[in-house]
Amino acid sequence: MGSIKVVELFAGVGGFRLGLEQTKNRIFDVNWANQWEPSRKVQHAFDCYNKRFDTGEHVNRDIAEISDEEMAATEADMIVGGFPCQDYSVARSLNGELGIQGKKGVLFWQIIRFVQNTFPKYLLLENVDRLLKSPSSQRGRDFAVMLSTLSELGYDVEWRVINAADYGNAQRRRRVFIFAYKQGLDYSNEMSKESLENIIYKKGMFAQAFPIEGEPNKKRIAQTKLSSDIVEVSDNFKFQFYNSGILRNGEVLTIDTIPKFEKPITLKDIIQENVDDNYSLNVDQIEKFRYLRGPKKIKRTTKEGHEYYFSEGGMSETDSLDLPARTMLTSEASVNRSTHFLNINNVYRTLTPIEAERLNGFPDNWTDTMPDRMRFFCMGNALVVPVITRIGNQIEQIEQQTRDSFSQLKLF
Structure with missing residues (x-):
């Protein structure tokens, strides 16, 4: 051929x-x-x-x-x-x-x-x-x-x-x-x-x-x-x-x-062992994630003085390891509601760049030519x-x- x-x-x-x-x-x-x-x-x-x-x-x-x-x-x-x-x-x-x-x-x-x-x-x-x-x-x-x-x-x-x-x-x-x-x-x-x-x-x-x-x-x-x-x-x-x-x-x-439907790979299947402490979260970061993922009803005021309530439904406290990952976005490197929040053996952490690559089916360290922030950004854009x-x-x-x-x- x-x-x-x-x-x-x-x-x-x-x-x-x-x-x-x-x-x-x-x-x-x-x-x-x-x-x-x-x-x-x-x-x-x-x-x-x-x-x-x-x-x-x-x-x-x-x-x-x-x-x-x-x-x-x-x-x-x-x-x-x-x-x-x-x-x-x-x-x-x-x-x-x-x-x-x-x-x-x-x-x-x-x-x-x-x-x-x-x-x-x-x-x-x-x-x-x-x-x-x-x-x-x-x-x-x-x-x-x-x-x-x-x-x-x-x-x-x-x-x-x-x-x-x-x-x-x-x-x-x-x-x-x-x-x-x-x-x-x-x-x-x-x-x-x-x-x-x-x-x-x-x-x-x-x-x-x-x-x-x-x-x-x-x-x-x-x-x-x-x-x-x-x-x-x-x-x-x-x-x-x-x-x-x-x-x-x-x-x-x-x-x-x-x-x-075909049986998917789960988040648990792609998780790395012996992850660097850089990806672990401190107490303040954990609380921030919990707040961001929780339900909210916040009173806000427009520039014109109109008051309204911003509402947001709650998410699971951490991402389930028994399901496929949620959609990865370009903001994965930051602490925000869309970032994956993991509890691995009672250690709270984010994804690693290699795990982000695995979620998209790339070989490990495919993007190690760039800083971590950009590795997450590129994987958020990738197919x-x-x-x-x-x-x-x-x-x-x-x-x-x-x-x-x-x-x-x-x-x-």
Whole structure:
């Protein structure tokens, strides 16, 4: 089986690449990667990426500064990347060209620029699951703009919100994964013979890689058709996207699906022994954690003098070692409500950087090129590597089917 040349955008510390390089047939070749953290003098994530991977071109520049010519010169059978969830509204200028309203959302359009310069067979993108609902004032618009744009470029799209813990991993981390594939590929042609519902439940890439139950949750299923006018979508579209879906030729079907749960790894399974005292908590820190995790009803006053009550429900005193970890955030290094608070043999402590890496499926000390604070920050931004490997294995099967079909054609 030949290789799939991969371009990795917003590469971070290399979660996509690491996952793809661990597939069964090892056909993914990441030959160009871009990582740039704006307003940081030290590029910790890029330095880590550059140390861990020694092949391909690694580019530490603002992607907006990458020229069309440089993009076109890359080998891109597939583009992968996780990008910020921002504002994707668009407008039409006086000369008829599309543009972004305001300064947000630019990174998605850089992905689109890369697609326009390379037209890869596949795209695999990752984002927070609230993308499907944003913005709150026009629910579903941002995701619809993305789908409409990809459709206009000649791609069909499958998506799935995956909670890593539902499929055997150590962290309850929900992310939406978007798999776009060029119309006219063998896979696209095969999917064109299937109903949209059958793609979601049985035949699609996500259905094969992450099995689901055969009935929707609470009968939540919806269909719509996207306009080919992206500005029209941006201005007027409002729709409820569910956690699974398919876009084909402008037709959208979305279903609230139920995963076929697999036994997860628990927090207890990834805990280190003989942890440095630096991660132990003193009495004041323990009390602070207990307060932050407890229920609250606090009287507050706005600048205008209006009084109101801020309420917050309670959490368990410490994180259960018998469950997968909660979602790890970039603030994991600080004492706050979202930080994991552990009681190990009556010793109260936080996670270690190695434990944070294990929650995302990275090798121990993958990020030891940077200070602890940044190690937690990078892991809070990272994806769960085994999820990518599982997707990669399924794309390998799609490629194998394509090559088998091509070989049979040559026989005739």
